[in-house]
Amino acid sequence: MSATYTFDVFSSLDGFGAAGGDWRGYWGKQGPELLDRRLTEYGADQRLVLGANTYRAFAEMLASSTEDSEVRDPWVTKMRNLPTTVVSATLEGPLDWPDATVERGDAVDVVARLKQESAVPLRSHGSLSMNRALLAAGLVDLVQVTLFPVVTGQTGLDPIFRCAADLDLELVEHRTLDGSIQELVYVPTLH
Numbered sequence: 001m002s003a004t005y006t007f008d009v010f011s012s013l014d015g016f017g018a019a020g021g022d023w024r025g026y027w028g029k030q031g032p033e034l035l036d037r038r039l040t041e042y043g044a045d046q047r048l049v050l051g052a053n054t055y056r057a058f059a060e061m062l063a064s065s066t067e068d069s070e071v072r073d074p075w076v077t078k079m080r081n082l083p084t085t086v087v088s089a090t091l092e093g094p095l096d097w098p099d100a101t102v103e104r105g106d107a108v109d110v111v112a113r114l115k116q117e118s119a120v121p122l123r124s125h126g127s128l129s130m131n132r133a134l135l136a137a138g139l140v141d142l143v144q145v146t147l148f149p150v151v152t153g154q155t156g157l158d159p160i161f162r163c164a165a166d167l168d169l170e171l172v173e174h175r176t177l178d179g180s181i182q183e184l185v186y187v188p189t190l191h
Helices: 032-043 052-063 074-080 107-117 128-136
Strands: 005-012 016-019 047-051 084-087 100-103 122-125 142-148 156-159 167-177 181-190
Touching: 005 128, 032 074, 032 167, 032 181, 047 052, 047 107, 047 128, 052 074, 052 084, 052 128, 084 107, 107 122, 107 128, 122 128, 142 167
Parallel strands: 005 122, 005 142, 047 084, 047 122, 084 100
Antiparallel strands: 005 016, 016 156, 142 181, 167 181
16 A cells, blocks of 8 residues: 655745745744644654755754744644655765655655555655656645745745646645635646
8 A cells, every 4th residue: 555645835825835025934824723733734643755955944944943933833843853754865864853864866766665665644845846746756645735825926935836747636625724824635636
């Protein structure tokens, strides 16, 4: 049996994974329902899969934060403590991440193998270029988009689906958090 792989990503309404300028984390829109939902999502048994760039960004962000910083939300601490596979051609272990290993090779090959071997679901937060390649290879079972009520047309960074394969998406789950944040879960299929 193949483990389920979820591509989990935060997005502005216009499809950016982050923004520059004076935007804060979560675009300043987080509330207790979002944070509780994230804690529940990351409290389940699963393996985190990250690309090297996302690992570096998370490690740097956490290293430069204080214990009471919003960067250290309880769900982020849960995420950091999950068993983690970092797919990289350049990183060397050990990593500054409690239970992380580096897997060398093409992400498509690594994740295809992990899906066959893992006894727990696989989840990736961010890792945009890696997940675009996995979507094109048909290895992503669920796309979970947390959609924040902002447009970052001038300051948007990291277009989530830039140069992605054409996909049909079947909505299988949705919820509204804190009155304005949408969590949308889709099953993707190549178009």
